[in-house]
Amino acid sequence: MKLSEYWFPGRLRDLTRAECIDLLAERHVGRVAYCDETGPVVLPVNYVLDGDDVVIVTSPDSALALHLRSAAASFEIDEYDDYTLSGWSVLVRDSARYMGCEDMPLPSTRPHAWAEGQRNLYIRITTKEITGRRLLGS
């Protein structure tokens, strides 16, 4: 018998906005989603939390740069545990736009891209709507 067959299903609990912000502040990798001409796309990116906004960094010639000049976007982080069948996720929904010099975070607090290449385009995803859920193992 598999573990999933004799453990009880987990209970879902909504996270507060403050809990979501705390989780966003602790991480460095998330996933940004956007819509291109054929549908939705979701890609992992490095990010930092700047106030309540998510700031991501990418290359000026990337698909992200092409589609997030000024567009609806969402951003997700999560963590889960295959053994306890538990986890949590946070979803940010609003819009993305290129950042200019006037609203750039200080160099010490900018996101750092793990990948090589010229990644110097910063994109701000505002966080009008933040929701999160935690799945508690039984």
Place this chain on the structure above:
Amino acid sequence: MKLSEYWFPGRLRDLTRAECIDLLAERHVGRVAYCDETGPVVLPVNYVLDGDDVVIVTSPDSALALHLRSAAASFEIDEYDDYTLSGWSVLVRDSARYMGCEDMPLPSTRPHAWAEGQRNLYIRITTKEITGRRLLGS
């Protein structure tokens, strides 16, 4: 000095379709993306790989059920390591549709939902396009 400032940026390498399929077959949690009336959404789900397709399970009254009756969708899995600044991701793009009895996987190979509730709606995401990348730490 932070680790990220003295380690060299990682090299990105494309994964083959076979590597992507192998990674999809090993996991049980991924993220599905769809577009609703205000933009893209990305949510974690339990899944299994059925042939080359991704099969997810959800509740009939969920947002996923509302938007994935027959729609463009994408599905993503990834893993990364904060210490070595390395990781990989796989992206599936095509369309989603409700599964009927005629194309349901056998009970032993259906995705198992970790969360409580009546989660008995199975949705198939076909995998016309599968791409993946690995970021190798330096």
